[in-house]
Amino acid sequence: MSSILPPDLYGRRRGDRYLRFLTRLVDAYLPTATKTDRYARPRPVPPLDLVVAARESVAEDVVSLLLAAPDGGELPRWQPGAHLDLRLPSGRTRQYSLCGDPADRHAYRIAVRRVDTGGGGSAEVHRDLPVDTRLTVRGPRNAFPFAAEPAVLLIAGGIGITPILPMAAEAIRRGLDWRLVHTGRTRASLPFAARVAELAERHPGRVLTLPDDEHGVPDGERLLALAPAGAAVYCCGPAPMLDSVRAALDTGPATALHFERFAPAPIVDGRPFTLRLRRTGEELPVPADRSALDVLRERDPATPYSCRQGFCGVCRQRVTGGTPEHRDRRLTERERAEGDMLVCVSRAAEGACLELDL
Incomplete structure (x- = not known):
């Protein structure tokens, strides 16, 4: 035959x-x-050219930017939990949650806390993005979607209020049984305090603000005790708060947890391996407790990255030798087979060597 x-x-x-x-x-x-x-495979979303239409201080070291199309046209729709990939004038790409009204098709609002010990992106936003600055963004994309369960507890730590505010608005619109808790160092450090206070006034008993200097640092058990029975928890904030909430989940009335981190999750089951740069032959050891991205950025601070959690794809590198252990949530099996790797989370077997096309 x-x-x-x-x-x-x-x-x-x-x-x-x-x-x-x-x-x-x-x-x-x-x-x-x-x-x-x-x-x-998802089709690439074309970038948007936007302009900074307004900016204002919304807390200590926190600036809010309103981004719009230069011609005032409509922008792509988004859902609570979505973020933008912002390409800054320096070439850095950073991700910021949308914190405005999803029904407003003519503007996107983000808020950025200045962190002088970070990678320089937040300082650049504060320093170099006055009104009328032109920017290129990608998105909106959503790695923290709001499923609108019948009962929800929304927990925000500091600047973590940015994705949480649209979720609260959606919970109100849908008539859900919801609660909101906003924590932070001091009242002056809490972004959008006026909007949170307005929610508290309009919906008595559903909003609680807990500055650390007034109430102490709340632990996960205390926070989860505020959840309605059977609630889903949406939590965004610093790693210690998330870890505390995750550890206490089984002790409270909540039954599910959705969260978004400010920083990458701790490396679990990491083993030392080596990176070889194909174009120079240079070999870089990667310790068990550090990522390949950390090592590459130490050698070249201009190495691109954004989320550091394996879903944005900015840190993608091509592997020309060796077998990666893929730990990302972005690449398709086809892309992995073709040699792509997200160096912020993916690794290699102990003692192995990965050759990158660098």
């Missing part, structure tokens, strides 16, 4: 016109209907 299939179902050597028509139709329809390519 011949291993070459005829181009026609009935064995004719010329192609079937009807099947050719169906193939073209499917190739055209599926990407349009599903927003993927013919291999079911």
